[in-house]
Amino acid sequence: MTKESLMHELQLRGEGTLQVPPQDLRMHAEMCVALGAPLVFMYATEEANAFRVHAVFSAEDGFITLASDLPKSSPSFPSLTRSIMAAHWFERLMHDQFGIVAKEHPDWRRLMHHENIPEGTHPMRKEFMWNTKLDHANVPYPMHAVEGKGVYEIPVGPIHAGIIEPGHFRFNVRGERILTLEGKLFFKHKGVEKLVEGKTPEEAFPFIERISGDMVVGHSLCFAQALEEASGITISERAKYLRVLWSELERASAHIFDIGNMGGMGTGFTFMAAQGFRMVEEMRRMYASLVGHRFLRGAITIGGAHDIDESGAAEILNTIDRIEREMKRILQIAYGSDGLMERFETTGVLSNEAAKAYGARGVPARASGVAFDVRTAHPYAAYKELGVNVVTEKVGDVAARFKVRDRELTESLRLIREVLAKLPKGEVQAKIAFKEGSALGAVESWRGAVINFVRLDSSGKIDRCAISDPSFCNWPLFGEIGPGNIVPDFPLCNKSLNLSYSGTDL
Amino acid sequence: MTFALITFQTLLVLAAAPAVIGMIRKMKARFQNRQGASIFLPYWSLLSLFKKEMTVTRHSSWVFRVVPFVVFGSALFLAIAIPSFAAGILSASLSNIFLVGAVAALGSVFLVFGGMDTASTFGNMGSSREMTIASMIEPALYVSLASLAAFASFWSLDGIVLYFASVPMYTTLPAALSLIALVFVLLAENARYPVDNPATHLELTMVHEAMVLEYSGPYLALLEYASWIKLTAMLALVANLVFPWGILVAPFAGFAFVVALAAFVIKLALGAFVIAYIESTIVKMRFYRMQEYTSLALIIALGGLAVVLFTFAI
Numbered sequence A: 001m002t003k004e005s006l007m008h009e010l011q012l013r014g015e016g017t018l019q020v021p022p023q024d025l026r027m028h029a030e031m032c033v034a035l036g037a038p039l040v041f042m043y044a045t046e047e048a049n050a051f052r053v054h055a056v057f058s059a060e061d062g063f064i065t066l067a068s069d070l071p072k073s074s075p076s077f078p079s080l081t082r083s084i085m086a087a088h089w090f091e092r093l094m095h096d097q098f099g100i101v102a103k104e105h106p107d108w109r110r111l112m113h114h115e116n117i118p119e120g121t122h123p124m125r126k127e128f129m130w131n132t133k134l135d136h137a138n139v140p141y142p143m144h145a146v147e148g149k150g151v152y153e154i155p156v157g158p159i160h161a162g163i164i165e166p167g168h169f170r171f172n173v174r175g176e177r178i179l180t181l182e183g184k185l186f187f188k189h190k191g192v193e194k195l196v197e198g199k200t201p202e203e204a205f206p207f208i209e210r211i212s213g214d215m216v217v218g219h220s221l222c223f224a225q226a227l228e229e230a231s232g233i234t235i236s237e238r239a240k241y242l243r244v245l246w247s248e249l250e251r252a253s254a255h256i257f258d259i260g261n262m263g264g265m266g267t268g269f270t271f272m273a274a275q276g277f278r279m280v281e282e283m284r285r286m287y288a289s290l291v292g293h294r295f296l297r298g299a300i301t302i303g304g305a306h307d308i309d310e311s312g313a314a315e316i317l318n319t320i321d322r323i324e325r326e327m328k329r330i331l332q333i334a335y336g337s338d339g340l341m342e343r344f345e346t347t348g349v350l351s352n353e354a355a356k357a358y359g360a361r362g363v364p365a366r367a368s369g370v371a372f373d374v375r376t377a378h379p380y381a382a383y384k385e386l387g388v389n390v391v392t393e394k395v396g397d398v399a400a401r402f403k404v405r406d407r408e409l410t411e412s413l414r415l416i417r418e419v420l421a422k423l424p425k426g427e428v429q430a431k432i433a434f435k436e437g438s439a440l441g442a443v444e445s446w447r448g449a450v451i452n453f454v455r456l457d458s459s460g461k462i463d464r465c466a467i468s469d470p471s472f473c474n475w476p477l478f479g480e481i482g483p484g485n486i487v488p489d490f491p492l493c494n495k496s497l498n499l500s501y502s503g504t505d506l
Numbered sequence B: 001m002t003f004a005l006i007t008f009q010t011l012l013v014l015a016a017a018p019a020v021i022g023m024i025r026k027m028k029a030r031f032q033n034r035q036g037a038s039i040f041l042p043y044w045s046l047l048s049l050f051k052k053e054m055t056v057t058r059h060s061s062w063v064f065r066v067v068p069f070v071v072f073g074s075a076l077f078l079a080i081a082i083p084s085f086a087a088g089i090l091s092a093s094l095s096n097i098f099l100v101g102a103v104a105a106l107g108s109v110f111l112v113f114g115g116m117d118t119a120s121t122f123g124n125m126g127s128s129r130e131m132t133i134a135s136m137i138e139p140a141l142y143v144s145l146a147s148l149a150a151f152a153s154f155w156s157l158d159g160i161v162l163y164f165a166s167v168p169m170y171t172t173l174p175a176a177l178s179l180i181a182l183v184f185v186l187l188a189e190n191a192r193y194p195v196d197n198p199a200t201h202l203e204l205t206m207v208h209e210a211m212v213l214e215y216s217g218p219y220l221a222l223l224e225y226a227s228w229i230k231l232t233a234m235l236a237l238v239a240n241l242v243f244p245w246g247i248l249v250a251p252f253a254g255f256a257f258v259v260a261l262a263a264f265v266i267k268l269a270l271g272a273f274v275i276a277y278i279e280s281t282i283v284k285m286r287f288y289r290m291q292e293y294t295s296l297a298l299i300i301a302l303g304g305l306a307v308v309l310f311t312f313a314i
Helices: A003-010 A022-034 A085-098 A201-209 A218-233 A237-267 A270-290 A308-337 A338-344 A352-358 A364-368 A398-423 A470-482 A487-499 B002-031 B042-049 B064-081 B097-117 B122-154 B157-166 B171-190 B217-243 B256-280 B285-311
Strands: A039-047 A050-059 A062-071 A077-078 A101-103 A151-156 A167-172 A177-184 A437-444 A448-455 A462-468
Touching: A003 A022, A003 A050, A003 A062, A022 A039, A022 A062, A039 A085, A039 A352, A039 A448, A039 A462, A050 A448, A062 A077, A062 A437, A062 A462, A062 A487, A077 A237, A085 A101, A085 A352, A085 A470, A101 A487, A177 A470, A201 A218, A201 A270, A201 A398, A201 A462, A218 A437, A218 A448, A218 A462, A218 B042, A237 A270, A237 A308, A237 A338, A237 A398, A237 A487, A270 A308, A270 A462, A270 B256, A308 A338, A308 A398, A338 A398, A338 A487, A352 A470, A364 A398, A364 A470, A364 A487, A398 A487, A462 A470, A470 A487, B002 B042, B002 B064, B002 B217, B002 B256, B042 B217, B064 B097, B097 B122, B097 B157, B097 B217, B122 B157, B122 B285, B157 B217, B171 B217, B171 B285, B217 B256
Parallel strands: A077 A101
Antiparallel strands: A039 A050, A050 A062, A151 A167, A167 A177, A437 A448, A448 A462
16 A cells, blocks of 8 residues: 555645654554554654654555654553554563553563663653663563473573573473563663764764674665655765665675574584585675675765775675575585475474564565565665565475575575676765754665664754664564474574574664 | 403593594584594593583582582493403403493483482473483383394393404394494484584583583583593494404404504594584484484384394294
8 A cells, every 4th residue: 555545544644754643543553554554663752842652654655654742741652562563562662762651551561671770761861861870770570481280481591502692581381392482682782772862973873883793784774874865865876786785795695694504503404504604704704805894884884885896896796606606506405405404394483474463574574475675665775776576485484484595695696796787887975964854764684674763953963863673573573483392493493583682782 | 461451441442532522523524614623622622621610509419419420430331341442351241231221321310310400491401301312212222232132142242242253244234223223322322413413502402411511620521521431432332343343352462452453443433434424414303303213213123133033033
């Protein structure tokens, strides 16, 4: 459904953000979702005399934002989660950030704050200084427990045997069979959204690049696009193609890593990991020689992108040709191994219904048959000109996620070749000047959609920057994927999603 | 003389064990096109573990402290009793198949106690899995050993190895199935693929590693060393049955001694290669399919028994 017809159905008029009374927000939201525009993002902002809740829906030809002003004295609105699961974590997050209460929310625990943060701490309010020293509190965080004969609880983490980021997982099991699985993340809050406020976009840019170490292009491109739209900056054709190039290179290396990691570390088919990690390392060295950073920091700039010359293009082509050849051989062995496919198939199934309800993004959603890809849904950079074949699978198990990665890798390499063949000549960097305004940015990073909201004040500094990382939307999927599987298969499910802890806890 | 040989054989197995593990790791690395660490690294790992400070949780009892010694003792017994380098040097009763099986099981059971004693989640999880696997693989162990015993008409491993070494190789063909079953048992008993992944860092998938997770320093060294010795001794036994050449038998001449030493090294290297090959070409099985693996082992063992009994009948 297009924005036009959606607004007609909702009987709302206006440009940009549509204001609705708080008590009507749920009704309008339900209608949007029922009419085929899923809820993709919720964020709050602080206005002169109100907190404003925004709900962003993805229509056919763009995003539609509903907003409600809530009085600062008692900000509350009827929870959307009752009918729209995708709002679940967003509403809890807005409570931690601003103290906005989503009435009748079915799971009203804290989300971003861990136990040591005192009650009533709402760091995103303007009155809260970023360097406030908080008292050491001990607010209980009850986790779901199952009772019954032979039911055990397995607490895992936040410190793990391997070197990974902190995350606590609580399993309720009977024997080896998982009954429920709940994650508790947010152990290392960085406060990016707070820190960038009051900074110029150039000052804020390094913070955005570091949100999630392996998703530099995804986040920086999304931020840059939001800024460019808010300030009316047009970027050159060459920059558009270069942005596709860096995005697809990041996607390719991430997918190679994941393919190796799922096969190698998840099931113990070690040669896949050894080969996959070797190829990723080769690509990282290439990035270092092209951009100056192994994880592509600096590849995207506000108003442009890092340029390449003839020899750089030749180097990329050579590398991806070789890697494609080698990956083909490795995948041939992988698909030929009954033991490996047996581990993948039927493990960690995410149903299409659940993927839609939770608002899953990226690979897990597409592996469950949700054909949503920002590159085609809301094209940016040069994706419209290049065209993208969206890859989907139906089954939604680990094998499906593996296949989606495999096929997306092929598509990425095709796009890279096409970009290098068609790369227009000309200037790369546009002149940038920031002015008051706000805009949404949306990008399909390799993990899934990154959606940002940026608002600049009259001096061109950041007034509010709301960031939604795909990991944030996909972590709750574990509660759906885990139960029914056995405990030793959980790490494989985990690797098949490969979510970022850092991106979740901004 | 016999006493000296027993001591020599035991020390040989003890000395070879870290190198066997090192070889497996090196070969696995080569299979993955990696360089791999030196095969002598496990010696240094052991030494550094012995030198390290040990942390024992307050929530553990004396069981936790006894376990490393019992487990190591059990492995030591296997090194003494299993004819790996020389055969015919021991009283046959010491390597009785049931005694060897029971002592090996004693080690496993105490390891399980060690995993449970600290009441940590992973220790208990590993212990539960270990007991499940151990109880399912045990029938295959005893059926295959008993078939070999029946075939050789000896109840001791020593007698079986001597018999295999004394007859022409083609006459031992009827025991082939039993030997295959024994390889299945060896992989399961020693926490190798497809039952367990010894290289994993994923605490949720561990079996053996989960049980020793709470151990550190010298105790961990003892437990690790014990598992290496057990693998080496069992590998040598199977190798001696599959390739019944070169084992030292009476009279213990000087030249035969050198040949036996070379054969010992070659057989262990071959065994390490087979394990590395298996671990590089297959994936770890899903835990709930373990009963298929163990039933397959038992069926092969029963088939072996049938073949052996049939051979007697004709």
